[in-house]
Amino acid sequence: MEKWLKVDSIAQLVELSGFPPVAYPYFAIIRVEDLATLPGEFFQPLVFNFYTAGLKKNLSGAVRYGRATYDFNKGVLGFTAPNQVLEINEDMKNNGSGWMIFFEIEFLRGHALQNNIDQYGFFNYDVNEALHLSDKEEKIIEDIFQRMAAEYENNIDRFSREVMLSYLDLLLKYSNRYYSRQFITRNEVGSDLLKRFEQQLGQYFREGLFRKLGLPTVAYFAEALCVSPNYLSDFLRSNTGKSTQEHIHLAILEQAKILLLSSSRTVSQIAYELGFEYPQYFSRLFKQKTGLTPSAFRMRE
Known part of the structure; x- marks a missing residue:
């Protein structure tokens, strides 16, 4: 039987990983470069009971689409829904850069995303169906992650969650647009x-x-x-x-x-x-x- 690590909440993720305490309930953001500091038990199949989205760059691995192979040299955006299996490989640990966010459904409560999150089907795509970004697209997506990180590090006020949810909403809408482009352009x-x-x-x-x-x-x-x-x-x-x-x-x-x-x-x-x-x-x-x-x-x- 395959061994895997189940992580039920963002709080548990932070506790197991040794990352700094979360500034927001039900939400966390890290740099891909920080994955190198994770304990060894994280480098096995993981099952998170929450959503993830990540921009990964500078990876040397390859991914298959149907019968064709494409490299990871440019930015790749991937998503997982709760209870999907995610694996952090050695290449991502040692060479990767970029951003990852983690959020629970509770973080969306009261926002339109609470009801709309299921319309973003890419949360249930397989890893080999990640979004490959052009240079221009990568800059836009990375800018959103950077703005989220900056907001995450600010002192929390009554506008903080609303601003963070706006960035998340923007990230998903751009991803939807770019996936539509990918369907068309990867001839x-x-x-x-x-x-x-x-x-x-x-x-x-x-x-x-x-x-x-x-x-x-x-x-x-x-x-x-x-x-x-x-x-x-x-x-x-x-x-x-x-x-x-x-x-x-x-x-x-x-x-x-x-x-x-x-x-x-x-x-x-x-x-x-x-x-x-x-x-x-x-x-x-x-x-x-x-x-x-x-x-x-x-x-x-």
Whole structure:
């Protein structure tokens, strides 16, 4: 069984790491260079019960996107959500620079981010789906981290938390913008991932896998393509205007139309064959997407 260290709170993180006491409840910021001072138990898989965001620079390692490899020489921005596994490797410890922030959901209480944090799907991306920044983007992101660090070191007043949350909100909005750019500009990676997704989706129905495995899921295609479900959906939405689930629904409907027009099976039989547990759900989806019930579609054609 893999050994890992569970850290439940920012206070526990500070206590275990030996970092200075936190200035803000539920929030901390450190320099990546300070990772070298961490005790040895931190250099194993970590599970934090809070959010992290980090700008890492000057790393010599490589990361895979699909079948292509990219280096870490320029700035890389990564995020984790609570209870994800994070690992600090020797390269980051010895050579890295940049910033890391840690925050609990309590820090967001009463702010719009409390309800909106889940819309930032990149908190659930895998490590190999980090955001690679251009020089200009890196300067903007680093400036936000530096402003957060400066505010963190100021004496706390009644405006402090509001200002810090504004910087955090700005960081996430810029990250969302830059991820959208990355989906578009990493042409080799993007075209390969889109092509492989379309192949996998077509293969699922051509080979009749729905008869054995049931309705295809986002998780199935994400695993087949070696990306996280959130990354795949965000990538497809950015490049095609449709999420993974919408692509799946369209493929199901195309297969359903073929079965409706090429066989005398009942609508319920077709629904079960496609993997629907309840035929009424199939009929509802079909009408929602086509404007016709399956029976009406069959009669019209």
